[in-house]
Amino acid sequence: MKKIILVVSVTVILILTGCKSxxxxxxxxxxxxxxxxxxxxxxxxxxxxxxxxxxxxxxxxxxxxxxxxxxxxxxxxxxxxxxxxxxxxxxxxxxxxxxxxxxxxxxxxxxxxxxxxxxxxxxxxxxxxxxxxxxxxxxxxxxxxxxxxxxxxxxxxxxxxxxxxxxxxxxxxxxxxxxxxxxxxxxxxxxxxxxxxxxxxxxxxxxxxxxxxxxxxxxxxxxxxxxxxxxxxxxxxxxxxxxxxxxxxxxxxxxxxxxxxxxxxxxxxxxxxxxxxxxxxxxxxxxxxxxxxxxEFVAPTTYFDDAMNQALASDKKPFIISDMGDNPTAGGAGDVTWTLHEIFKRPEFKAANSKKLIYSSIPGPELIKKALEVGVGGHVSELAGAEVDDRFAPPIKIEGEITAIKESDNNTEVVVKSGNIYTIVTEKRNAYHYERNYTDLGLNPREIDILVNKIGYLTPELYDIRADWVMALTPGGVDQDLLRLPYKRINRPMYPLDPDMADPDLSAQFIPLANE
Structure with a gap:
């Protein structure tokens, strides 16, 4: 009997081991x-x-x-x-x-x-x-x-x-x-x-x-x-x-x-x-x-001055403007200040009853340091942006009240209120794709009059909250006006750079297998 039990046990072990193997x-x-x-x-x-x-x-x-x-x-x-x-x-x-x-x-x-x-x-x-x-x-x-x-x-x-x-x-x-x-x-x-x-x-x-x-x-x-x-x-x-x-x-x-x-x-x-x-x-x-x-562009597209005129004349909110040329999620440096300079030139945002605008965003590590020193409710006056890409505009001085600070080991963010302009300043370049990016900073993107974002086409969440939307042809490393880019090495002819080019040969080319 013991011999039988032993044989069965060994057999089961071998089967299980064999199955596992x-x-x-x-x-x-x-x-x-x-x-x-x-x-x-x-x-x-x-x-x-x-x-x-x-x-x-x-x-x-x-x-x-x-x-x-x-x-x-x-x-x-x-x-x-x-x-x-x-x-x-x-x-x-x-x-x-x-x-x-x-x-x-x-x-x-x-x-x-x-x-x-x-x-x-x-x-x-x-x-x-x-x-x-x-x-x-x-x-x-x-x-x-x-x-x-x-x-x-x-x-x-x-x-x-x-x-x-x-x-x-x-x-x-x-x-x-x-x-x-x-x-x-x-x-x-x-x-x-x-x-x-x-x-x-x-x-x-x-x-x-x-x-x-x-x-x-x-x-x-x-x-x-x-x-x-x-x-x-x-x-x-x-x-x-x-x-x-x-x-x-x-x-x-x-x-x-x-x-x-x-x-x-x-x-x-x-x-x-x-x-x-x-x-x-x-x-x-x-x-x-x-x-x-x-x-064609996925949304109405124009140059920035016209985009701002449309936004200021609109009764829809949020009116979103894509600041496309320096879009960090397409490869832009994310610190071009050209658009922000243009916004601060606008007298419309200085009056107490003017429309309100959120700008997202611009890197400014020195401003972040000052904001942490003075805290929420304090006042800052510090340069930001254009540390990497200063080809189109120099660093911009941002002056105003700190309305929010979100500290992070990775990328601290602050909001500076200058008149009716709320500028989001970051320690490092950042992208603002979600509603929570704003609400975490005490901002309500659904109720703001104008939202200017360094982005191209809107992410699904921003697309869903837009009341109106224009994409602005602004300068930067991902300029959407391709005719302004100094291509030297791409194969030509290429549509739309060469709009009158002949039809190409679109026959299938069979690629060898890796082991051939």
Whole structure:
């Protein structure tokens, strides 16, 4: 009897051990890596390593809410997160910062070998000092370490750029389909689930990848999917997808504030049926080109003086003005003072019964120090702004009463009331996308007469509270008047810089697989 019990026990242990070993062996080993930034080469700003706020190891999972314990995704692989950094848009990245982040990633990837796959999460509009196509360079260096047989799924912002090199070394590649990017998490999840499916079915790399350069370079404020023709263009994508024949298709608008040969529109499709892949890519590329002249700014657009005149004459509130040229979330330095100088020239805001205006925002670390000394209710008179980008206006002296202070280890904010102008001054450049950004400072953006924000198209929350809205063509590193930008290196001809250019060849170009 004891012998029987012993045999059964050993058998159960062997079965359990075998099952565990088998399951462990079957689960694919998938690494996660990526560094992301949108960086303007037309801005004097420079981005350093600390701007990326890189997360390592398990902290990387915080980027992906769909990878929770109940997701049905997390238990389908052995996940090996390495380094993932995402910087606020800004100026060109220093070569030192880039090399440091890449080296750290490669070191962690080497410790994770062997790999079956990589989830490569990037933006696609990073510029680096002395280096073209940094995302392509990064992926080539990863491939040199992990090999070309590893399955790579790349996810991007639709304002990124896809070089042939990035297309070659990515097996699966996709980007957002909405601008504003309300589908960012959904897109990353699609990149991961497509990757898992190809691993689990054993189908691996798609047989065909079609890449079509489209010579169009437009700002996001003209290509928003809230309105036509962007809305209809991106709504064509799901109809092109057909199981394994066409696994996915994407349209990249690219990024107009960087001057590199890769900066232009791109369409890609991939799958296992060559004819279907080509047709999908060519259908999207042709429609993209056909509607090029229909792209208009997502809101009425004018120069700042006229925008202010409209706001002052309006009885709607809040009347929002986008101060577009120095938009920090598109790559502007965020400290151009030109617009604020123009506002302070206006006599309308000096009268007690005049309209009230909020300006968000301008960096002024010295003013912040003074504000902390005098406290709420105290008076300050200090210079702010133009420490990075003083090409259009010098630092501005802001004088007035401190009405709010929000202290932070990272970025203290204060509000200075000058007549009926409420200027938000920050320790470092900042973006104001949410109602709470204002209410935390004792300001009510719904009740203010005029809200001037360093932004382009409005985020969904600001869009919902607007009573009226005008986008102002102000100067800065992300000037929306592209004809004012000194392009030297992009491929020409390019629409709309060359509006009379001939129709391009939009035939599918098949990109070799990474291991070919």
């Amino acid at each position: 088998q399951n462990s062996n079957e689960l694919p080993r998938i690494a996660i890596a990526g560094i992301a930034i949108e960086s303007s080469t037309f801005s004097p700003a420079v981005s350093h390593e600390e701007a990326f706020r890189a997360r390592e190891g398990d902290d990387v999972f915080s980027y992906y809410p769909f990878m929770n314990p109940d997701s049905g995704i997390i238990d389908r692989a052995v996940w090996l997160p390495t380094l993932r950094g995402h910087a606020m848009p800004g100026g060109i990245v220093t070569r030192e910062a880039y090399e440091s982040l890449v080296t750290k990633t490669l070191t962690m990837l080497e410790a994770s070998l062997p790999l079956d796959a990589l989830f490569f999460d990037i933006h696609g509009a990073m510029s680096v000092q002395g280096l073209d196509d940094p995302e392509g360079d990064f992926l080539v260096r990863i491939r040199e370490l992990v090999g070309n047989d590893v399955l790579v799924s790349t996810t991007m912002d639709l304002h990124g750029s896809v070089s042939p090199r990035l297309a070659k070394y990515s097996d699966l590649i996709t980007c957002y389909r909405l601008a504003p990017h309300e589908d960012a998490i959904e897109t990353k999840k699609r990149a991961v689930t497509n990757l898992l499916k190809r691993l689990e079915t054993g189908k691996g790399k798609p047989a065909y990848k079609a890449w079509i350069p489209v010579p169009i370079l437009l700002p996001g404020e003209k290509t928003s999917t809230r309105i036509e023709p962007g809305k209809g263009l991106y709504e064509l994508i799901p109809g092109q997808i057909n199981g394994d024949n066409v696994i996915d298709a994407s349209i990249w608008m690219s990024y107009p504030w960087a001057d590199e040969p890769r900066n232009h529109g791109v369409v890609m499709a991939y799958g296992d049926d060559k004819e279907s892949v080509a047709k999908a890519a060519e259908t999207l590329a042709k429609h993209f080109w056909d509607v090029r002249e229909e792209f």
